[in-house]
Amino acid sequence: MDTAVLKPVPRPGIMDIAAYVPGKEHAPGVARVFKLSSNETPLGASPSAIDAFRQTAGHLEIYPDGQANQLRGAIAETHGLNPANLMCGNGSDELLGLLCHVYLGQGDEAIITEHGFLVYKIQIMGAGATPVTVKEKEARVDVDAILAAVTPKTKMVFIANPGNPTGTYVPAAEVRRLHAGLPKNVILVLDAAYAEYVHEHDYEAGIELVSSSQNVVMTRTFSKAYGLAALRVGWMYGPADILDALDRIRGPFNMNAPAIAAGSAAMRDQAFIAKAVAHNDEWLAKLTKAFEEMGLTVTPSVTNFALIHFPDVDGKRAPDADEFLTSRGYILRAVKGYGFPNALRMTVGSEEANLGVIAAMREFLGKA
Numbered sequence: 500m501d502t503a504v505l506k507p508v509p510r511p512g513i514m515d516i517a518a519y520v521p522g523k524e525h526a527p528g529v530a531r532v533f534k535l536s537s538n539e540t541p542l543g544a545s546p547s548a549i550d551a552f553r554q555t556a557g558h559l560e561i562y563p564d565g566q567a568n569q570l571r572g573a574i575a576e577t578h579g580l581n582p583a584n585l586m587c588g589n590g591s592d593e594l595l596g597l598l599c600h601v602y603l604g605q606g607d608e609a610i611i612t613e614h615g616f617l618v619y620k621i622q623i624m625g626a627g628a629t630p631v632t633v634k635e636k637e638a639r640v641d642v643d644a645i646l647a648a649v650t651p652k653t654k655m656v657f658i659a660n661p662g663n664p665t666g667t668y669v670p671a672a673e674v675r676r677l678h679a680g681l682p683k684n685v686i687l688v689l690d691a692a693y694a695e696y697v698h699e700h701d702y703e704a705g706i707e708l709v710s711s712s713q714n715v716v717m718t719r720t721f722s723k724a725y726g727l728a729a730l731r732v733g734w735m736y737g738p739a740d741i742l743d744a745l746d747r748i749r750g751p752f753n754m755n756a757p758a759i760a761a762g763s764a765a766m767r768d769q770a771f772i773a774k775a776v777a778h779n780d781e782w783l784a785k786l787t788k789a790f791e792e793m794g795l796t797v798t799p800s801v802t803n804f805a806l807i808h809f810p811d812v813d814g815k816r817a818p819d820a821d822e823f824l825t826s827r828g829y830i831l832r833a834v835k836g837y838g839f840p841n842a843l844r845m846t847v848g849s850e851e852a853n854l855g856v857i858a859a860m861r862e863f864l865g866k867a
């Protein structure tokens with residue numbers, strides 16, 4: 500054997516995965532930058548969470564609690580759940596990955612939707628399984644299309660509810676219809692990363708459905724309304740059997756101590772979340788109205804971001820807008836990779852950032 504040509508080779512399929520590309524952070528040559536590309540909150544984190552984070556600095560030599568009991572307790576109390584049905588993760592991304600690695604393998608299929616969150620596809624392929632993408636209907640998850648795609652190989656269905664980057668939601672009755680139509684061995688993953696922002700009466704994040712079935716999990720995050728994206732804190736509510744299986748491969752100390760402490764304090768400060776949501780309500784409405792008055796189309800959003808569609812006119816398309824806004828220091832998210840080549844996603848920012856984008860957008864469209 501010629502040892503000179505031997506080298507480590509990843510499992511089949513790994514090199515077919517396109518690595519996740521996060522939202523842009525920089526605008527070269529611009530002094531003041533507003534990052535509105537990753538759905539981060541303009542209000543920061545609760546002061547009590549920041550305080551709890553700082554207090555952990557004195558004991559960085561001690562391993563964290565591998566069960567994150569303090570954090571699971573805070574979540575359980577706030578949401579009225581049994582802590583035995585909660586698992587915390589280094590961001591909800593970690594939990595999505597654990598689900599795929601435990602329940603998917605070569606030959607299995609997992610269903611995702613046309614404009615779905617790209618992390619699902621990466622984790623499905625990372626587990627050696629095949630992602631099956633179904634169409635959405637006008638940027639909304641289409642339950643019938645999902646049910647039509649189910650085969651004996653299907654093991655998992657992922658929906659972000661509300662969706663990213665669409666901002667639309669699937670009403671609770673439709674989610675129940677989806678669940679009712681799935682075989683009992685298929686796990687329905689409800690990614691409710693933006694649930695805190697939703698007010699619609701026919702919306703449910705998934706707690707009721709998880710509680711009443713054996714094959715549904717709901718994932719949540721502290722990265723959006725809670726303002727702890729830097730710390731990586733996510734959680735999952737699910738049936739005991741699924742959590743037990745995931746626990747077997749979960750890193751024993753997957754949550755770090757500062758994340759546990761800050762997450763717990765943040766969860767207990769619901770008054771802060773109410774303020775973040777009120778800010779979002781006000782500005783999502785104002786931004787939507789302003790863009791529509793300029794002749795742009797905005798997909799109706801129940802989240803902290805808006806999907807803005809541009810005219811099909813040379814010089815006024817999404818990439819042109821992206822370049823113009825970036826040159827002014829306003830960084831939005833290009834969403835071509837999500838199936839929207841002529842749209843940009845804008846996170847609701849501070850008042851200053853929002854007014855700045857509105858003014859810059861008018862200028863870009865020649866309506867200043």
Ligand SMILES: *Cc1c(COP(=O)(O)O)cnc(C)c1O
Pocket residue numbers: 538589590591592593616659662663690692719720721722723728731732733
């Ligand atoms: C932001 C986001 C998450 C959160 O991921 P974390 O790993 O918890 O930061 C999950 N799902 C969707 C759809 C998101 O947009």
